[in-house]
Each structure stands twice: as C-alpha cells, then as structure tokens.
Amino acid sequence: MSVLPLDAADDVATEPVPPAQRRRGLPYFLRRPGGLFGAVWLVFMLAASLTASLWRPYEVAEQDLANRLALPSGAHLLGTDPLGRDLLSRIFSAGAEPLLAAAVTVLVAFGIGLPLALIAAERGRRVERVISRVTEVFLALPATILLLAVIGVIGVRTFIIMAILGVLISAAVYRVMLGVAQSVRQRLYVDAARVNGLGSLRVNLVHVLPSMATVVAVQAAQLYGIGLLIVAGLAFLGFGPAEPAPSWGFMIQDASSYVFNAPWLLVPTGLVLALTVVAANELADAIAGKASIARTPTRRKRPLARAIAAARGDAAPADPAAILEVRDLDVSVDDGPALVTGVSFTLRPGRVLGLVGESGCGKTMTARSLMGLLPDGVSVSGGSILWQGRELVALPDKELTAIRGREIAMISQEPMVALDPMFSIAYQLVQPLRRIRGAGKAEARTIAAELLRQVGIVDAERVLKSYPHELSGGMAQRVAIALALTGEPKLLIADEPTTALDVTVQAEILSLLRALVRDTGLSVVIVSHDLGVVADICDDVAVMYAGAVVEDGSAVAVLDEPAHPYTMALLGANPHVPDGEPVPERLASIPGTVPPPGSWPTGCRFAGRCQFVQEKCTVPFPALPAHGAGSVLCVRVDEIARAGATWEADDIGAEVAPGAGLTAEPIATEPAATAGGIR
Amino acid sequence: MLGYVARRLAMAVGTVLAAVVISFLLVHISDSTPGAVRLGPGATEAQIAAENEVLGWNRPLVVQFFDYLGDLVRGDLGTSLIDGRSIGADLADRVPVTASIALFATLLSGVVGVCIGVTAAVRGGRVSRFLMTGSGVALSLPAFWVGVLLVYVLAIQTGLFPATGYVEFATDPAGWATSLAIPVLTLTVGGAAIIARTANAGMREALAQEHIRTLRAMGTPEWRIRYVHALRFASLPVVSVLGIQFIALFGGSVIIENLFALPGLGQAGQFAAASSDIPALIGVVVVATVVVVITNLLLDLLVAALDPKVRTA
C-alpha cells in the first residue's frame, strides 16, 4: 500500500465534456449502471451512517445475551455478535468514521498533490525536477509501516493518521496529475489565453483545471476506496475506536476468531465494507467513461456482400491485362451509412494508380478494403475486388492472410508508428523473410540488409541494429517500404505515404517508389490528398468525392484537362504553380465542407457546393465516358466543356462578407444541407 | 546507462536517509520517551528521567542522529526497549517470511492476472465483461476479509491447508509451503485483479496500435500478433505494476501477518507500534525502506532492459 495502484491516467479522457451535452438529464457517468450503483450506494451509506444514532434499533453496546451469535431474524435483521449486540446498529454506527476519514485522506492528498502538479507543469523543467525528486522519495517510503510508526508515537487518532496518509499519498497524486497537467498545458488554447494576457492563476482555474476534472474525479474515487480499506485495516489491527465502540475492521477481526462456529458473523460487515469500496471503484470507472469491456474484435458478421460475391465466384477480369479490377465496390458501417459506393477501377501490372480527394471522401477505406483490413464495424457491402482472377470480397480471413504480405503489401501514413517500437529493425525484417521466403536466419539477415540498400539506406548494418525511435521519419518510411518488399508483393498499397514527411523527404520517397516500379514491375495504389504527388508519380488517377469516384482517367488527362467541377476546384485551390506562371491573386475555394456519410444528397453529391449546379443535378445520373478509358460523374460535363467554363475564385473581399464561412456549411447542430435549396 | 544507474543509486540512498530522518523527527516531536516505555506505567518521573539519561535521550538531536546513522552503517539497529533483544537480529529472522509471502503472491498474481487480462482483451464480448467485472470486484475486497473467507473454505471446510501459523523452511519444507498457501492466495485475489486490469488495458492499447495493422498487412499469423508483438508492448505497464505490487504487499504485510499469525516484518511493526517500542519502530521503517528501494532499483533495471527507448538512451 506504499504506492497507489491507481490506474494510469492517460487512458482517461481529459477533454472536458462540453456543457451542451451535460445539460440534459443525468450526468453521463450516472447513466451507466456501475456509476449509478456507486453513487447511490455511497450516498446511502453516508446518509445512513451519519444518522445511525437516530434510527438504529439498538444502542451499539446493548447486549442481548440470550441471542448471542444469532442469525438474521425479525429482532436482529443482520444477526448479533458474540456479546449479543445488534449487527445492523453496529455496522451503520461504525460507518461514519471510515467514510469521513477516507475523505480526509483524499482531500489532503489532492490538496497537496494537485497544486504541486499545476506549479510543476507551469514552471518548467527545473521546478518540476525538484518537486519530482522529493515526491519520488515519498513514494518509496513504506506508507503502512510509517503509519504504524505514527500510531506508536501519537496513539490512535484516526483522522490525523489518515491526514498523514494523505500527505504520503499526495506524492502519487502529484505523479498522476503532473502528466495530465502537462498534456493539458500543451493544448494551444492555453497558449492563446497566455498570449491574451491571462494571469497564471486564471489560466489554471479557467483553462487547465476544468480539463483535468475528469481525471481528478476518477483518481479521487479510487483513492477514496483505498482510504476506506486502510481505515478498516488499521481497526482490524486494533488501531481503531476502542471497544465497545464499533468499527468495521475490528468487527471483522472479531468475526475471524469465531469463524469456526459462527461463519455468518463474517458476512454482513464484510459485505458492507466490500460493497462500499466496490461502489467507489465503480464510480471511478464510470466517470472515466472507460468501456472496460473490449468489443469482440475478430468474429465479425459475415456480410451479405460476401455471400453474394462468393456465389458469383472467381471470374476473368474484363481487362485481360488487369492485375486488379474493382467493380462497384460499396463499403459501409455495419448497420450504418455507406462510406464508399460504386467505386470501380482497373490496375495493370507496373502501373501506379492514385486515389485523390479531401479527407472524408473514402479514399483510405477503399484502399484498405483491397486487403480486407477495414476497421472493426466496417465492411465491404457490395461489389467485387478481383485480384489476379480471384474474388477477394468472398475470401475468408485465413486465405486473405496468405495473400497479405506475399502478393499485396501496404505502407501507411505515419512511418514512425508503423513499426513495432519494441523490436529491432533486423527482427522486424527477418521475421517475415523467414516466414514468407522460407529463408534461414543468416540468409534472412543478408536479404534484409540488401533490401535496406535497395530502398536507399547506405548504412544498412547500423539501421538493422537500431530501433524505430532511433530513425528519422524519412528513414522509417524507407524501412517500412523495405518491410513491405520482404514478401516480393506484386501490389503495394500506399496510404498517404509522404503526408507526414517534409517536402524534401517526400521527393526522395516518391523517387524511391518510382524506381521500385520501374525496376521490379510493382503495381501501386497510392492514396493522397495532394495533386502534386499524383502528378509526380501516378499513371492513372481516380478523384473521389463523398465516397464515389467523380472523375478518373490517365493522370495527364485528368490533371491537365479536368472535366469535373470538383477536380477543377481542387486544382484551383492548389497554390503551387509551375515556374513561369504567376501565383493567383485569389485561390479557388469550395464553399462549405464535404458532407459526412449518411447525409449525402441524392443525385450529385457535390451539388451543394458546386458553382455549376442546376435542377437536373439533384436526380441520379450515370457516369459518362471521358479521357479515353476514364469516366466523369457530372451531368453537365458537356455543357461546361462547350462553354469552356472554369472554376472561378471568389472576388477579393468575398471571404469577409457576412456568412462567407457558412455557405452550404450549416453549423453542425442543424440539419445537414441537402440539394433541395439549389437554384 | 552507467550514469542512469548511479543516479538511481543516489536516489536510493537519499530515500533511506529520508526514512531515518522522518522517523527520527516523528519520535522526537512526540511526548513519549524511551525511558517511560522501558520502565512501564509504574515508574516515577525521576526514574524515567534517569533512564532517559542512560539511554542517551537527552543528548542533542543531531548527535543522536549521527550516532544512529553510524550504527546503521555498521548494521546495528539497536535493541528493543521492551525485551532488550537485538532489533537487527530479530528483523533478519522476519524479513524472509514477509519477503517470501510478497514474492509468491506477486508471481502468482502476475501469472493469473496476465492470463485473465489478456483473455478478456482478446476474446471480447461476454467473456471480457465477466472477467473484468469480476476483477473490479476482487480488487475492492478487503484482504483481511478474503483471508478469513479462505480460511473458512480451505482450512475449516476442506482442511487442505493449516489456518494459521508458520513453519520454518529448515524444519519442514512441505509444512512451510502449506503454511504460506492461504496467505499467498489471499493476497493474490486483489493482486491478480489489479494485474488483470493493467494487462487488459495494455493489451487493448497494444492491439489498437498502428504497427499492429502493419503486421496484419504483412499477413503475420494472429497468434504471433497477439502473443509476441501485442503482449510485448503490454508487458511494460504490467512489469511496472508488478513491482508496485511487490512493494505494496511487502509494506502492507502487517494485516496478513496479523491474521495468520506469521512472524514477519509487519507483525514486528504492529507489536512495536502497540507498545511504542521506538527503536524497533525505526528499525522496521528503515528495513522496509531498504527493501522497497532495492526493489525499485531492480524494477528500473528490468524496465530498462524491456524498453528499447530506455535501453538505447
């Protein structure tokens, strides 16, 4: 008990709940059964214990010698003790001291620990170090034994002893709160308030403390439970109220000596104490909002689409040269809205296809569905993914696992977290080399070094020995590419592979990918929001908007002669211009934001934000052929092309006009815009 | 790495010093004196004063402190005011009892807790709900109550193990093991629950990591993802909490030793506190602190060995 078994604080949300959500009905933690039980039981115990002298059926020392060690009966609802005293009366009369003394511990511990944490987080490294060193010493002191020493010196004075315990425990509170306070202080609104000139005290009171409230409440409730156990434990040892005054701990001690002939005696007191501690812990869990139950992660409902695709079976692709053919792919949240609808594209060996669009347009979901690696609760709900003539949508997980890494590999956006931090690079490369290529240990290591050299790492031996945290972002992405190459895949899925990297590093990684495609005949599906990246590396491009492909074709055709208004707008919003062209005075912008899944308008999903919208855009229409083998999903594409219209930037000053930030972008609480209000 | 160890060692010495200082101050701000304790309630003021003079109580505090420190460095913890026995020798007999209970309970908690926590994280659904709710309750149960319940079931009802008492390992190894069984099981109930929660949270966090998706994308078998990569990631918090557990069990052994009449360190603390045997109390505090500090040192080294970020720093 010298150190708190408090849960780590970082799994507790430190975002304060916006009051808007708080106003209606019960606080969120009382809506969980555990939280409701905890709160109700604690309030009940407190009320019943503090008023015990008013309602208890017997006095605490009143002996009913005829009824010693009695089981529950009408006269004694919970039975009697060895002296025939009423257990019900004694249990509740004994409750006030532990319930209040534990609160003293909590108050003292937080009263010291919390301000220290706030000061340490505010004043920076040096102050923090001094305070932390002192608290480390406190943490290492054996609290229980020190408490015994205190008792030996000052005698049994429960409230003072529990206050001293609070002082000892404040070190643990400080440790937990320091981490939270530091992370809250890193939030930019704290800096903004400081720039505004808000004083230190008010910054802490207005901006820092409220964001820590949840963690404070959780830790306080947990500590309260621990405090209860310690008060009772001390009384158990005889360091509690002297007989005949009742105490939970001593009543259990008493019961333990009668366990041979009167086991019932153990039950009522123990149960009340246990329930009270359980209540405090349940309340803590509920406040933390922690779903302590993991969702069933692997066994997923077999979606209908799988059954359909399975019935259809493998088929020859329409394009005989295609290595990958995606037809009418739908991806949905199970029992929820569609995230991707009707996506089709074809990929030939040695080609690079770009999926491009803004966030929330379904690019990543499309890419991940190719490997069957959709997040929990999201699945393919229609269409087909034909990989070398095999239908992947129908494939059971086991067979997909056999394809992953060997035929299709993936690299992701954040190279620094894509590698396992606990294992060396050598281990992470050697392990799949042995599994997939069947290489021996030494051979695998040689191949690993070769792979690293292939991805442009000069000092391969040093990198092999290092761990992910020792690599720079660019280096980590090279290693991730080398890892993807261990299985000699035919297709590489690259999900925003350069977004987290500096622009000079991005150029290097793109050159590397290009060289791999040239040298090994690898095919690549690259997801990006950056049309410049697409122009650099892609042969073909599919522009996605709100879960659908709105325009596709060769990268040259789509980027040089965009046909869809959305593509035009994206190009117009890009401030990067080729040398020799002037930077525009105004950038093209699209009013509003991408509508979220579930609130897509019928007809053209871009209609609500489009400069060229007309009545006919609001009814569904098919994609039209464009750019040779490509297509465009716009009913007015020919009219726009004939008129030679382009996406116009707003006039100067338009952005400061009232309502400019609101066009087709209602504030989130109002119903989402539909195409209904279109001219 | 060497600097790190040196820093931790300095901290350890500082902590022991702090423990001595605190207990010393505690003793001297109280109104009780060793003379009064030694002579008992029947003694007169004059007798007590004389006895205090003999015990050196009236010398300046600083002198007494450095005297004590000097003795401490030589391993001499003084003698008990009550029975005049050497405190050092007494505690040397007691530490192994407490340490073995704490150690076995920690190890058992680790094994049981990791199994429960990992199973709950991997299986999910109803299994997880059952296991984690159970752990939440087990964590809240007072050890002295659980202990009595276990005595009722395992000793009285089934007679598998003795209810109380301690058998020396040297006299009867089997008896020694059975005499520790119920105390260890008692401590394991709460301990395993805490480890289960830690392991569960760690496993779930691990399985949500980006690098786990990389492994899936490489076609890594699920067992390897779970029990090599995710478990390794979750092992760090589990090991830290196990260390904390050992410390908590060691320091908190007093209740369990009282319940099962085990001649351990906590029992000595309780006796000393009840009789205001001040040198014995300070001795218990110092010895317990030394054990805590050593455990912390070992724990830091273990974490450093497990975490490449610390190891390579």
Place this chain on the structure above:
Amino acid sequence: MTAPAPATPVALGTGPAPALEIRDLVVRYGRGRKARQAPPAIDGVSFDIMPGETLGLVGESGSGKSTIGKAVLGLQPPTAGTVRLHGQDITHMPLKQRSRQVADLRVVFQDPYSSLNPARTIGKTLVEPLRLMGVTGREALAKARSGLESVGLPGDAVDRYPAQFSGGQRQRIAIARALVCDPKVVVLDEPVSALDLSTQAQVLNLLADLRDQRGLAFLFIAHDLGVVRFLSQRTVVLYRGQVMETGPVDAVALAPRHPYTVALTSAAPVPRPAEQAARRAAREALGMGTAGTAQASATGCPFVPRCPLSTDVCVEQRPPLRRLDATLAACHHAERVPAR
C-alpha cells in the same frame, strides 16, 4: 502585390519604422552542460516586418520556425537577441504586461481543434482578451459578435461550443479571437496546414482579405513554400535554426541562390504531370544528399551534409548572409548554384 519593403536583416532602412523587429535571436532549450553542447534551436536570426507586410517564415520540421513564433509571442524566452514591436523592446516583457501595454500582437495557431477550449462558448473565448483590456461586458460581447461577422460567421455563434463547428470554421473563430482587439501584428503559426485543400484556400483568401482591409502585418509561419508565396511579400528560409536565404518571395521561389532553397523549391510538386516530370528530372540532377543523414559541424554551414557544392570552407566557416541578385543568401558558393 505591394513592393517589397527595403528593410533587410543587414541593411537597416531609413524608411518607415518596422512593425516587428527581430535581432540576433538565439533560443536554447534546457540548461546544463548537455544543452550548451547541442546546437541552439534558433541561432542568430534577424528580420523585420513592415506595417501591412506579410513575411513568410519557411522551413521543414526542426528548422525552428515555430520556436521563433513562440519567442516573438513571449511563450519561449529567448537566450539572446531582441524582439521589438513598433520600436519597443518586448523581449523579456511578461505576458501579462504585454497584453496591457502592447495589445497589438496576437496569434493564430495551427491546430483548430486544440486552439479553442472545448468547455467554453465561442463568446467567452472571444470576450476573454477584451475583458483583460478593460472593455465592459456588453461592449465586449458586441465586439465579439462583429468580430465573428468579419470572418464570415454569424454573430449568434457566440452562444455555441467549438465542437459544433468544422475545422475551417474553427480556424475562422481563432482568427476572430486574434483580431478582436485590433492588433497590428499577427503571428500565424501554420494556420492552414491542418486543413483540407479547399478549406485551406478559403482561409488563405480570408487572411489576405483581412490583411488588405486592416493593414495587418503578418509573421506567417509555414512549411509549404507554395502557401507562403500566395500570402507573403518577403520570405525567410530557415534550416536548423539559421537563416539560409531571404528576399522577395518570388525571387526566392523562382531564382533561389542557396542550395537548400534550391532543394526546397524543387521538391515541392506541382499538379501538372509534364511540368512535374521536368522538375523531378532537374531535382534528381542536383545530387542533393539524403535528409537527416549526418550531423553538421557546429562551426560551419548546417547544410553541409546534404549539399552537393560543399567544400572544406563550408565545414570550417559559417557563411554570412550576403547580397546576391535579388536575395540575401548564406552560402560560400552561391555563385555556383545553377540558375533555374
């Protein structure tokens, strides 16, 4: 676009007084022996911003661009050097005092999600700085409303919480908060890099409009030279805490004289496949070293490990900023940098 102001880090102009003046700024993180041995995060940076002018501070991660912003705002105390606002030395002025005396330096941060306190209404957030300046409650609320309207949001947004707004709208609110006390100088710390392309364009247009309408001076911190070109007149290119090149933004972007600026400008892709192919070929011909390979020497040019032109003198001597055509560049071999 207004003509670039003549003020440069070396030639202190005689014209109008700069709105913001940074001289020989040095920032070291931490104290003690280790910190002193490490190269400083900011190493002798100087620049001016004229009233109504936008200066773009460009650099990659680790260049120290955000640290400069923090030092200007007083969030990170500089180790050496001065920061002057309208001629007044504010280098070590406490934040509380700043807001009273020099209310016209404000900030817009990068992340629209953590820059607004989720538990406070937009109104409270906007009123906070006004109240500190002594504006009465009702007047402050009226100003908050008109501030929101001036960034294209309805005035009744004051009663709502940040969670009810999209990223672009939040960034408008953050801009409104910065402008509500009528500052003359605003530090824009990557204000659009967390936004999607189309929203980014909206916010950039808004910033340009506000600047022209109110004659604001911006210190515009960004990693993307294209974005900087759109909004700024002049630019400062940073690498590892040192100024590599500075000058009119078009000159720096189109005719860079420092090898690092060449690397930076040639690496940014343009959305035209044919042009991009040519740029890529040109970039690959440069022979730039891989980023983050070796440590630079403490005495010389920080770009040496990656520079194709580096010689012994680059390792030994730190090159000073010197005038070359339209820009100032810190390179011993600037004359050998191929023209674009």
